[in-house]
Amino acid sequence: MEERIIYKTKHTKASRQKFPIEVDLALLTHYHTTKEPIYGNAVEIASEFESFAEEPTVEFLYKSVQSNLFGNTDIPFPGPRKGEELFTFIDLFAGIGGFRMALQNLGGRCIFTSEWDKFSKQTYLANYGEYPFGDITKDHIKQYIPDKFDLICGGFPCQPFSIAGVSKKISLGRNHGFADEKQGNLFFHIADIIDKHRPKAFFLENVKNLVSHDKKKTFQIIKETLEGLDYSFDHRIIDGAHFVPQHRERTIMVGFDKRVFGEKIKFNFDDVLLPKSKQALKKILQNNVDPKFTLSDKLWNYLQEYAKKHKAKGNGFGFGLADPEGVSRTISARYYKDGSEILISQLGQNPRRLTPYEAAALQGYPICPINTTDQTHSFRIPVSDNQAYRQFGNSVVMPLIQAVGEQIIKRF
Numbered sequence: 001m002e003e004r005i006i007y008k009t010k011h012t013k014a015s016r017q018k019f020p021i022e023v024d025l026a027l028l029t030h031y032h033t034t035k036e037p038i039y040g041n042a043v044e045i046a047s048e049f050e051s052f053a054e055e056p057t058v059e060f061l062y063k064s065v066q067s068n069l070f071g072n073t074d075i076p077f078p079g080p081r082k083g084e085e086l087f088t089f090i091d092l093f094a095g096i097g098g099f100r101m102a103l104q105n106l107g108g109r110c111i112f113t114s115e116w117d118k119f120s121k122q123t124y125l126a127n128y129g130e131y132p133f134g135d136i137t138k139d140h141i142k143q144y145i146p147d148k149f150d151l152i153c154g155g156f157p158c159q160p161f162s163i164a165g166v167s168k169k170i171s172l173g174r175n176h177g178f179a180d181e182k183q184g185n186l187f188f189h190i191a192d193i194i195d196k197h198r199p200k201a202f203f204l205e206n207v208k209n210l211v212s213h214d215k216k217k218t219f220q221i222i223k224e225t226l227e228g229l230d231y232s233f234d235h236r237i238i239d240g241a242h243f244v245p246q247h248r249e250r251t252i253m254v255g256f257d258k259r260v261f262g263e264k265i266k267f268n269f270d271d272v273l274l275p276k277s278k279q280a281l282k283k284i285l286q287n288n289v290d291p292k293f294t295l296s297d298k299l300w301n302y303l304q305e306y307a308k309k310h311k312a313k314g315n316g317f318g319f320g321l322a323d324p325e326g327v328s329r330t331i332s333a334r335y336y337k338d339g340s341e342i343l344i345s346q347l348g349q350n351p352r353r354l355t356p357y358e359a360a361a362l363q364g365y366p367i368c369p370i371n372t373t374d375q376t377h378s379f380r381i382p383v384s385d386n387q388a389y390r391q392f393g394n395s396v397v398m399p400l401i402q403a404v405g406e407q408i409i410k411r412f
Contacts (some may be wrong), residue, residue, distance in 0.1 A: 008388070012192070022134065023133070023134070023140075025047060025065070025125075025131040026130075026133045026134075026144075027041055027042045027144070028042045028046070028058060028061060029129060029130045030113075030131075031058055032059070032062040032129070033078070033079070033129055033130050034082065034109070034112075036082075038145075038146050039144065041127050042058050043058060045058075045061070046351060047158065049061055050065055057069060060368060062129075069382075070126055070380075070382065074376070075128065075129035076126075076127050076376065076379065076380060077100075077379075078377060079100075079104045079110055079128070080104070081109075084109075084165050085107060085108060085109035086107030086108065086409065087109075087151060087409055088111050088148075088149040088150050088151070089103050089108050089109075089110055089111070089150060089152065089153055089199075090110065090111060090113065090114075090145060090152055090193075091132075091138070091153035091154065092136055092152065092153070092154035092193075093115065093133050093154040093156050094112075094113045094114060094120070094124060094288075095120050095155065095391065095394055095396075096113060096120055096127070096391045096392075097124050097125075098125060098155075098363065098395045098396035098397070098398045099121075099153045099154065099401055100113065100128060101402075102396075102398050102399070102401035102402035102405055103130075103151070103401075103405050105402055106402065106409055107408070107409075108150075110128075111149055112144065112146060112149070113130060113132040113133065114132050114133045114134065114135075114136040114141065115132035115133075115134075116134055116135050117411075119383050119390075122254075122382050122383055123381065123388075123391060124366045126382040127380050128320045132172055137189050139350050145193065147197065148197065149197065150192060150199055150200045150412055151200065151201050151202070151203055151408065151409075152190065152193060152199045152201075153202070154190065154205070155206065156206065157186055169189070173343055184356055186224070187222060187225075190202075190204070191229065191245055194226070194229055198257060199256065200256065200257055200260055200338050200411075200412060201254065201255060201256045201259070202226065202231065202254070203253075203408055204249045204253040204254075205252055205253070205396055205401070206250065206377070207251065207368055208237050208249040208250060210222075211235070211237065211251055220347065223235075225278075226253075227255075230257065230258045230259055231256060231257055232258060232261075232266055232267065233253065234268075235251060235253045235254070236251075236320070237249050237250065237251050237252075238250060238272070238400060240364075241279055241327045242274040242275055242279075242360075242400070243274075243275060243397055243402075244279060244284075244362055244363065244397055244399065245279040245327045245362065246279075246327055246329075246330065246331060246362050246397070247328065247330055248331075248397055250397070252271075252400075252401075252404055254404065254408060255267070256266040256411060260334050261284050261411065263400055267408070269406075272403050272404050272406075272407055273403055275388065278326050279327050280324065280327075281322050281324050281326060281327060282324035282325065284358055284371060286355055286358060286370065290355070293352040293353045293354075293355055294346065294351075295339070295351055296350070297350065299338055300350040300351070302338075303318070303338060303340055304319075306318065306319075307319055316342065318340075319341075319343055319351075320337075320340065320342060320343060321343050321351060322342050322344060322345075324344075328341075328362065329341045331359060331363075331392065332393045333389075333393035333394045335359070335390075335393045336385065336386040336389035336390060337394075339354070342362075356381050356385050356388035356389065356392070357370060358370070360379050360381065360388075361389065363398060364377040364397050364400070365392075365395075366378055367379055
């Protein structure tokens, strides 16, 4: 285990352990929620923090952590208990758990999760009761991945590939290991995990432009790499507007282990059920919104002048006043800066941003009372508005992931 970080108490000479953090917190929460033997070191952690909990056990320390951080021990979205699941999966580049929620809704049990952003980890813990492990490129993190699971999923960041280096390795027949220049690319860490653990299937998501990036060379390398591991590979660009009132096209990739399902295995995206009902933004808009979400005169004037300048040059850049009867533009991680891509008109006032809860609903997360009446299963936002906008702007469209996942698990 890596060296444990210990908070220091101010105004005292000696330092003492006050709260389990990072790898300790990941181990503790993973052991509590999954009961997987690989996280057994959590028992030792619990005894080390006996002064923090009522009793030196994983259960009491876990409850103390939840109460200390969120004021209660209730988790809105717990997954199936061990032995009651329909399948198991691991959640990489987890963000705030869009894949996790979707797959749990289908009966899946998550047995490992990884995310590097500390604020996303807070949101993940608040909603699923599990603190993600950190940087998946590090061997000391990968060591905690359980040996067997059915599905690997994640919306991985797309980084540039060393085309020449990859091509050379392929020409030499070196399709495994992913060493040298490949180690710097996050995709190859996914491929490395697939190669080592042999899940039944992979389920990946990325931006629409992944398919055309670098004259389609990037996507070709991804496809050839996964097929080289004896997995099928099928993909489709799907617009989240089928499920939520937001135009959000994403590349979905699915593949199955040919050693399990045979050489002819394919995934048919035509089987994915796309709702026929028209989405309308007004269905997720709140009433009596806090004035802090209304744009200041200075910002509103700036956005209008900026739009005029680019319109005069023949460019399409500018703010977007959303149609309440239709779907919005794509919300991005930069939404916190000015909200320009999705602005809501207000009678007699400057337009406003979406609230963080509206942004959550825009990605399909259950938010009471916007799109669910169930208060106990409403998505929690424990971070600042700015961090929340970043997180929802980076998120997957949860119900789209669920619709694709429903067809994947029919093969298991």
